[in-house]
Amino acid sequence: MTTYELLSDALRSMRPVAFVTIIEGAGTGSKMLVELDGSSLGSLGDSDLDRVVARDALGELAAGRSSTRHYGSHGEARELDVSVFIESFAAPPRFIIFGAVDFTAALANAAKLLGYVVTVCDARPPFATPQRFKMADEVVCEWPDKYLARVGVELGQRDAVCVLTHDAKFDVPAIVGAVATNVGYIGAMGSRKTHDKRVERLLEAGLSDREIARVMSPIGLDLGARTPEEVAVAICAEIIVLRTNRKPLPLRDTSGPLHLETR
Amino acid sequence: MKEILDAIDRWRATGQxxxxxxxxxxxxxxxxxxxxxxxxxxxxxxxxxxxxxxxEGAVVSAALEVLAGARNRGLISFGYSDDDAFAVGLTCGGTIHLYVEELDW
Structure with missing residues (x-):
């Protein structure tokens, strides 16, 4: 198989892979594919350079980041003999929604639009049906804590958990389960009153103030959203803003660059 | 890259x-x-x-030059073009660096 065929096979089967190309210096055009288990295919023409770049590519892949880096011809840091483009094709981030309620379908649609793999999870069989959530990649009928005990270890900074049940019976175990993971975003729906009561229950359940502070609740940016679709936009906007660390205002009323620089 | 695989496979199938x-x-x-x-x-x-x-127009020209052997595989950059209304550039004020090559791998 050619490098292209190996790459397209990985992309089509959504297998995470870093695609490395020398773009400047000796060996321009040389390529290497690095997989999540650290195995690599191809060579940049020097075994030391291969080893160093494969290590860096693995780090970039784990972070879901693509960048151009510079090395000495044997992989030395702080030298500029070769420029290498490391392109990460990470697995799509995950979006887990607890609670098969009115808002769930709209949020699942919005999350799909943003490229997430979406799971809807509810412990009540009549609600957790794939027919109601055709847009979801997965509909799971299970208690949130049990589900998170199973998949929580896979969650990372790019992933999101939204708790829409606003029923203490379900949302306390969902939040307790979510704060035990490294998931990047945890949001919980409910009015300010619901939020206050939920905080009490979370404290009773043994969560620390710091763990509770990870939960965005009431959920979403203050857009004045009312319909399920508008609320879905408010939640997704909050997720984006927490990642980019911006202050959401109309760009007309702010100054500075629109896009953050990438390396 | 993922979104261009179908087109690439189609072209490859016709030997282009x-x-x-x-x-x-x-x-x-x-x-x-x-x-x-x-x-x-x-x-x-x-x-x-x-x-x-x-x-895009300039990138297509560069890509065709690479295929014609009139340009080596390598980097090509585009920057801000406000000073020169006829130059190709990004109206948004940034600079992008591209790597152009034949898909011979």
């Missing part, structure tokens, strides 16, 4: 030579991030994009 341009670095304000990719077939068909439409 193909050039690929990928954004490898951006500075300042730029519409697409590193990894944005565009493929150009020898007959001039195009898939994908690397900017908001500002530099």
């Amino acid at each position: 030579r193909i050039a690929v341009a990928r954004v490898v670095k951006t500075e300042g304000s730029s519409p697409r991030e590193a990894g944005a990719a565009m493929a150009v077939s020898a007959s001039g068909e195009i898939a994908g994009s690397v900017s908001g439409g500002c530099v």
